[in-house]
Amino acid sequence: MANSNKHAVKSAAIVSSRDKAMDEHTSGGLQPGISIQNGPVDSPQNGRSTNGESNGRRKSRTSLTQKKTYKEMTSSDEDDEPLSKRRKTAVEEDSSDDDVPLAKKALKKLPKPSASQIGEKDTKVPIKKRLIEQKAQIEKKAEVTAKKIRAEDSKATKKRKVKDESDSDDDRPLAKSAKTKKTANGTKSTVSKTKVKAEASPVKKGKGKAVSTDDDADEEEENRWWENMNNDTSVKWKTLEHNGVLLAPEYVPLPRDVKLIYKEEPVTLDVQAEEVAGFYGAMLNSTVNVSNATFNKNFFSDFKKIVSKTGHAKNSKGEVVKIEHFKDCDFTKIFEYYDAERERKKAIPSADKKAIKAKKDEIEQPYMFCKWNGIKEKVGNFRVEPPGLFRGRGEHPKTGHVKTRVKPEQITINIGKGAKVPPPPPGHKWKEVKHDDTATWLAMWQENINGNHKYVMLAANSAIKGQSDYKKFEKARELKKHIDRIRKDYTKDLKVESMADRQRATAIYLIDKLALRAGNEKGDDEAETVGCCSLKFEHVTLRLPKTLVFDFLGKDSIRFHQEVEVDPQVFKNMKIFKKAPKTKGDDIFDRLNTAGLNKHLATYMTGLTAKVFRTYNASWTMATLLKEMKPTGTVPERVKEYNDANRTVAILCNHKRTVGAAHDTQMTKMLEKIKGLRYEQWRTRMMMLNLEPKLKKSRGAEYFERPEDLDDEWVEQHQAAEVEEKRQKIQKKFENDNKKREENGEKPLPEKELKERLEDADELAKKYRKENKSKKVEPEGKGPTVEKLEATYDKLEQRIENAKLQADDKEENKEVALGTSKINYIDPRLTVVFVKKFNVPIERFFSKTLREKFDWAIKSVDEDWEF
């Protein structure tokens, strides 16, 4: 079946020669060759989602031919010789398997209904071009820098051999610097902790737990680990004490009158089944899930199972009712209950809310912190994930399945040997208690949907996380020294005869230029998303002369849609990699996987993997943009510029967010507001005219013309809206006043009062009517003069400018998420340097948690640190 076919095609030899190509072209005929035209050549079906499957043939290769060959397509590439001929002469090529594609996991796909629309609207991407150009420049700088560093580096190391070490080695690779440092600091204490302050502990007790975390709060130590990094990686801790995990609360059954309705009849379920019904019922407002067919199907099959396992539902007479069809279930009663609960919670007076919170905090207190090598550290996610419905993203085949409650018996505890093991709840025991000092997790369990491991680890501000963050960025900085060499190599390899190497070079090119992810193979029980190595035929289309159009779903089923002009050789290569008999569903890089790619990358630099390129390119781009900034401007301008740079990086990494449902309305509201302001501007001018009719001559009639887009129809609408708004306001004020009077025991105001007040609105309407008729506007304000009106006009102008800027920003930002790149990709030290250089409070860029997470960066660099 699919498997063998796939193999056959994959192992097709590369017999690429131009003459043959011709041959194939005419004789083949089974698969249409790729013809190059102006325009998408092999575009995904009718603009449908590229990941959409219409025939369930995802992985199965065509059985049409066993002998199809890759071949050069066009006659344009003079420099491209037939691959097979040259290959013989290739040096030390493992010729036996060079051309045999890596066997990849056979994935048989269930036939799926054609993909649901992923993004109808083809968001055009104007920023892209700018970005590419910008990137080209940034790359050039990178090359220069790399060379410079290498030169300096060798000089420096030489010097260092003679002298015994200077401390300013920020620019050297982690491994090296750590080593040299060791010799320098060898005599100093290995763990440098500086006692900083005694902090009064406001927190009180979790009744005598194993880890008396709060007792130590009064003696806070600052762990300045970054001043003494050792890069021994395998052992993560010497001692580890913690209180385990906080299990999910027990299920609280619904009140007796809240029931599932089945076939118009309220039915009673066993608590277990009821809980599952509740998962769904509580979710009815989440249309993303509830209107997803897979979600419903999966939920219902699980629900049915548990219902029949627990003795089915019972109607009011106690008769058994079998739950058989999803469409007969009505969860609205349950939804209403949970919704009301939510409302109720919101309405609790704030004093009570505080009390509830305090209670919760007290329960959580013992779990919040642990002791890692004797130092108090915050635990990240000590709460075991509660049961619910699995919300897999995109077209996840398992979305909607019931995620079951995690029992202590499934949880493994990892803790120091001597430490007191947190007691499992009475009558239970842990699955296992380990003492693995090479792992950083405190507790672990396996989730029932995909069998994934879930870990309880330390918070982002902990030393262990900080260290690995630091190492990550140091690694990226090290890449800076090799990047020119790597780029030169892959550019050269784009033309190499070995198809595997050529694919690898092309892939690295894409990873470097487009910040693609590596793209591991995925199983067939996951959403069909791809990265670089797993790109499929239909994800890239070619457009002459050298544009590649990418359209695929990446991590989290986020769409990557870009048109990119690439190196002509890359274009040519993609053409080859997509050549018949490859077709929809086939891998573009069929001789490449992430392991091979990373193995190759590691030859340039220890620890270099595809992922490092994303970090490197993000941070390097940010560094370059920040460096270019002029040292002028106010703080808000600075912030804006920083955010713009941040946005560039986010766009590079394709970090997106869904535009909120409210966005459109908000946007039109903003634009409408701007229009309204402009209308006021015009009215102001008309008032001037009213004051001094002569102005018409001196300033010209044009000066007093109403802007074209503010046509009569719009004006009428606008005026009506203004009047209505005024009316509403008066009404509301009236009601509020009455409420107050009532509270004070006074009589409510008479209706007559309201009527009187509403006359203001009528007045306004009248004024507008008069204006429309007379084409004149009465001057407003006290003692109006032309000068005053001019000032008003200017003020309006300013407000318009501001509003426009805001609107633009909002629109531009609507689907870009800045957070992810800030948290994970941009070296925080860049921000710290920026802040110091330009004197902007760091709070403008890093929230409290982020400042804690990046404490190491904030405290370790000065103004002239460079990425």
Next chain:
DNA sequence: CTGCACACTTAGTATCAGCAGA
């Protein structure tokens, strides 16, 4: 190799909390 188990980072979104503006 290759496939899987495992560990850890990266990612978007739901929800919370605080604050500006009506």
Next chain:
DNA sequence: TCTGCTGATACTAAGTGTGCAG
């Protein structure tokens, strides 16, 4: 003074990459 919005945080899914057994 309340409300609606926004930014911060919590949550957990979905990646990457390593190492080991077969």
